[in-house]
Amino acid sequence: MKAKAFDVNLFKKILRYTKPYKNRYYGVIVFAILLSIFAALRPYLLQITVDTYIKSASKSGLLLYVTIMGLALILEVLSQFYFVYWANWLGQDIIKDIRKKLFKHMLSFRMKYFDNAPVGQLVTRSVSDIEQIARIFSQGLFMIISDLMKMLVCLLIMFYMNWQLSMIVVLAMPVLVYFTRIFQKKMQVAFEEVRTQVANMNTFVQERVTGMKIVQLFNREQIEYENFKEINQKHNKAWIKTILYNSIFFPIADIISSITLGIVVLYGGFQIIDGNPFTTVGQMISYTMFIGMLFNPLRQIADKFNEMQMGMIAANRVFDILDSTADVQTDGEKTISHFEGNIRFENVRFSYVDNQEVLKGINLSVNAGETIAIVGSTGAGKSTIINLLNRFYEINSGAIYIDNQNINDFKLENLRTQIAIVLQDVFLFADTIHNNITLNNPAISRDEVIAAAKKIGVHKFIKSLPDGYDYDVKERGVMLSSGQRQLIAFLRAYVSNPSILILDEATSSIDTYSEELIQKATETITKGRTSIVIAHRLATIVNADKIIVMDKGMIVEEGSHQELVIKEDGYYKNLYDSQFAVEKLE
Missing domain, CATH: 3.40.50.300 (P-loop containing nucleotide triphosphate hydrolases)
Known part of the structure; x- marks a missing residue:
């Protein structure tokens, strides 16, 4: 069964595993909010410093605002530390619980299930697929939330500072969003193929290593080597496809960001030269920072969405096993200390x-x-x-x-x-x-x-x-x-x-x-x-x-x-x- 681009029901199942760690879960969200505020605050403080205190040659004011910016930077670093640490910690605890539940569930299956399920595939589900689920929290969900909050705060401050320059940036963003969406769809298909090929390779290697005596006894080394080369080539092609999409998307994103910055500098420069009081040198300097803070997360959201998508695909495979009840043996109620043996x-x-x-x-x-x-x-x-x-x-x-x-x-x-x-x-x-x-x-x-x-x-x-x-x-x-x-x-x-x-x-x-x-x-x-x-x-x-x-x-x-x-x-x-x-x- 293929995973949807974003399966809401599957995502809800995953989020249920955050309940034992709800304090840490909400803590991560709080630090994501603080991180976005402190990150967006620095360019705004820089604009005030340049337009107010450097322009008026106020050393005391300059020293004060540089100190404030340093304090904001320290708070941003602390927020980022706790945000990243707690998000990864939460992800590892969640997959620990899922892995325990999965293994216990597999222990309850009838032998018929194991007759039909390749061992290598079950190992992939129990180890690497579950590990990928952790990245939903460490590299996916919370990172996306943090980036979206950072972008929102930046846009609010930018419109407060200069709505004309902000409109130039906003008009360029849908173009990047469009390419991001195409990239995400292509990567979703590519990552599905990657996980399939990883499971196939694990199954093949596990069987051949276990049966190495037979392989060598019947002189199958070269034949199995050729078979492995074919499977390895398919695995390689699946990954090359993801590399190709990355190689195309990120240069396009950089070009769009650079063109937007060039237009802002050109338009803002003309405004300053013409003596427009609503556009200042401080704003121009801070906007170069804001554009990076807007476009870099937007570009990286695609990559982080891919991490989340890989986690969702892996979760889909894992929950296929967890949700399987047809192969679970029914348990009776009676217990006895010793059978007579009839x-x-x-x-x-x-x-x-x-x-x-x-x-x-x-x-x-x-x-x-x-x-x-x-x-x-x-x-x-x-x-x-x-x-x-x-x-x-x-x-x-x-x-x-x-x-x-x-x-x-x-x-x-x-x-x-x-x-x-x-x-x-x-x-x-x-x-x-x-x-x-x-x-x-x-x-x-x-x-x-x-x-x-x-x-x-x-x-x-x-x-x-x-x-x-x-x-x-x-x-x-x-x-x-x-x-x-x-x-x-x-x-x-x-x-x-x-x-x-x-x-x-x-x-x-x-x-x-x-x-x-x-x-x-x-x-x-x-x-x-x-x-x-x-x-x-x-x-x-x-x-x-x-x-x-x-x-x-x-x-x-x-x-x-x-x-x-x-x-x-x-x-x-x-x-x-x-x-x-x-x-x-x-």
């Missing part, structure tokens, strides 16, 4: 994409304390069941119950606190081992982490690392092997003491030594709690209380390993013979 799916249907069902009427029951394994080919819907149990996505129809209570009735935080997941692709933050295990939960102590690590057999591995539990694993845990990351994920799940444990192919890509540790960890953490295992390794399937076999979004078989493996032409038997028998022989 799970039931009743005719659950679900699709990631409309009209493309992934689950087709799933009916499934898991008793408290049971360990069930879910097997099936890729795309059968195994991981989808896990996603729905955690309410990462909302089902199309049917219902999911835990302990005979619809999961939609639980508070999301409470529901997810009771369920721990160990994924195949473990995500670790750029932080210490300890913080990645506890996720900075203050309720989990260092002693509890160490005791849990010893219990599931990973303490020795962690202590072997430099700095042990304080070892920094760097971004995404790159300092650890895949097996080591899995062990950390198991410990993370264990210390959270969940009622329900989910292992999503958690042993599919690890070495033999890590597998032995993980098998021990699995036995420990599944004991006494409901466990769901997306199965990959033979040992996990054999030990499960029940095996669920899925194909194309449906449950096609259900039973123990012993029951299913003897079923002639059964789906599980065929799967076992073709896939798992090889593993058994190994």
